[in-house]
Amino acid sequence: MVTVILPAAGQGKRMNHVTNKVFIPLLNRPVLIHSVLAFSACPEVDNLVIAAARSEIAFVEKMLSGVAGIKPWKVVAGGSERQYSIANALAVIPDTVEVILVHDAARPLIKPRMISQMIAAAREFKAAGLAVPLKDTVKKVDEDCFVTETPARRSMWIMQTPQAFDAAILRQAYIHAAQDGFLGTDDASLVERLGIRVKLVEGSYSNVKITTPEDIIIAEALMKKRYGYEMLRFGVDYEENRVVEGNFK
Numbered sequence: 001m002v003t004v005i006l007p008a009a010g011q012g013k014r015m016n017h018v019t020n021k022v023f024i025p026l027l028n029r030p031v032l033i034h035s036v037l038a039f040s041a042c043p044e045v046d047n048l049v050i051a052a053a054r055s056e057i058a059f060v061e062k063m064l065s066g067v068a069g070i071k072p073w074k075v076v077a078g079g080s081e082r083q084y085s086i087a088n089a090l091a092v093i094p095d096t097v098e099v100i101l102v103h104d105a106a107r108p109l110i111k112p113r114m115i116s117q118m119i120a121a122a123r124e125f126k127a128a129g130l131a132v133p134l135k136d137t138v139k140k141v142d143e144d145c146f147v148t149e150t151p152a153r154r155s156m157w158i159m160q161t162p163q164a165f166d167a168a169i170l171r172q173a174y175i176h177a178a179q180d181g182f183l184g185t186d187d188a189s190l191v192e193r194l195g196i197r198v199k200l201v202e203g204s205y206s207n208v209k210i211t212t213p214e215d216i217i218i219a220e221a222l223m224k225k226r227y228g229y230e231m232l233r234f235g236v237d238y239e240e241n242r243v244v245e246g247n248f249k
Contacts, residue, residue, distance in 0.1 A: 001046045001047075001094075001096055001097045001098055001099075002044050002045050002046050002097070002098065002099045002100075002101065002119055003045075003046060003047050003048070003049060003093050003097045003099075003100050003101070003167075004039050004045055004047075004048050004049070004100075004101045004102075004103060004162070005048075005049050005051065005086055005089040005090070005093075005100060005101065005102045005103070006032070006035060006036070006039075006048060006049070006050045006051070006103055006104075006105040007051045007078060007082050007085040007086055007089070007102070007104065007105060008020070008022045008032055008050055008051060008052050008060070008078070008105035008106075009051050009052055009053040009056075009077075009078025009079070009082075009085045010022075010082065010106075020053070020056060021106055021210050021211075022035075022105045022106055022210075023059075023063075024210070024216065026108055026210075026216060026219055026220060026223065027220055027223055027224070030063065031105070031106055031108045031210055031219075032050075032060070032063070032105050032108075033063065033064075033067055034108030034109070034223075035103065035104075035105050035106075035107060035108045035110065036048060036050075036064065036067070036070050036073070037067070037070065038108070038109075038110050038111065038112060038115070039071065039101075039103070039110075039112075039115060040069065040070040040071045041112045042112040042115040042116055042119075043112075043116075044115070044116055044119045045071055045101075045115065045119075046071065046072070046097075047071055047072040047073065047074070048070070048071055048072070048073040048074070049073070049074050049075075049076060049089040049092060049093060050064070050073060050074070050075045050076070050105070051075075051076050051077070051078040051079075051085035051086065051088055051089045052075050052076075052077070052078055053077075053078050054077045054078070057075050057076075057077060060075050061075050074092060076088045076089050076091075076092055081183060083174075083177070083183055083184060083190075086102055086174070086187065087174050087178070090170070090171060090174055093167070095167075097167050098123075098166070098167055099119055099122045099123060099164060099165070099166065099167060100164070100165055100167045100170050101115070101118060101119070101122070101162040101163065101164045101165075102161060102162060102163050102164075102165075102170075102187050103161045103162035103163075104161045104209055106209050106210040106211070107160070107161055107207055107208065107209050107210075108210070108219060108223075109204075109206055109207055109208060109219060109222055109223065109226075110161075110162065110207055111204070111207075114130060114162075114201075114203060114204065114207070115162060117201055118130055118162050118163075118164040118201060119164055121164060121199055121201050122164035122165055122166060123166075124199075125197070125198075125199040126165065126166040126169055126196060127163075127164075127165050127166065127169060127188065127191045127196050127197070127198045127199065128163065128164045128165075128198065128199045128200070128201055129159055129160075129161075129163040129164075129186075129188045129198050129199075129200055129201070130159075130160040130161060130162060130163065130200075130201055130202075130203035130207070131157040131158060131159050131160055131200045131201070131202065131203060132157065132158050132160065132202060132203050132204065132205055132207075133154075133156075133157055133158075133202070134153055134156040134157060134158055136153075137150065137153055138150070138151055138153070138156055157200055159186055159188065160203045160207050160209075161186075163186065163187050163188050163198075165187070165191060169191060169194070169196060170187065170190075170191065172194060173187070173190040173191045173193065173194055174190060176190070176193060176194065177190045177193070180193075206222050208222070
């Protein structure tokens, strides 16, 4: 079985918005729903666990209940940090689940084809992350902002989500992190601490994360461009709020 965790409890302070950023409309539909529909369109995904702020659980449950055709789902209380939200989600996932994916709920343009690739990579390599090659030169600086190093760009990648793992390995990584009081920037960093190598799978620069108001503009433009020729590919009827049969490659 394959389960997807969608942490959605963040405040999104950089959005300058009173509403949780995953509830902001993207082409008249909440960002979170776009993400849920994308994973529901992937045949290999069995179910979803959404980690929401405690005060927003009822709202998220009502929102999801109004969307037809999505995969079985459960909402759990999130924590003060992303890592704590995912730990709460792991606690309700049965031991029969073999592969667990973690995806930023605020990345609504993920494609089912890439989700399938990540699941396959997790089965083969036990730990995998979606990423894209860095386009720009990066400088490492000291405390006074003087350059100390220019890393080779060809060795630098920008991490995205989903990240996908053998379920037992991800659980072990979270147990060790809790015991050590370690707070990582992503799930892969927790798994790396176990000495396990994480395989990177090349993603897409269009797999943007909604972080600032400008990201909404970019995401809507990308989604409008996609509609004409990828709606059937997605197997998602955006107008009717339901998943339909289609080509999921």
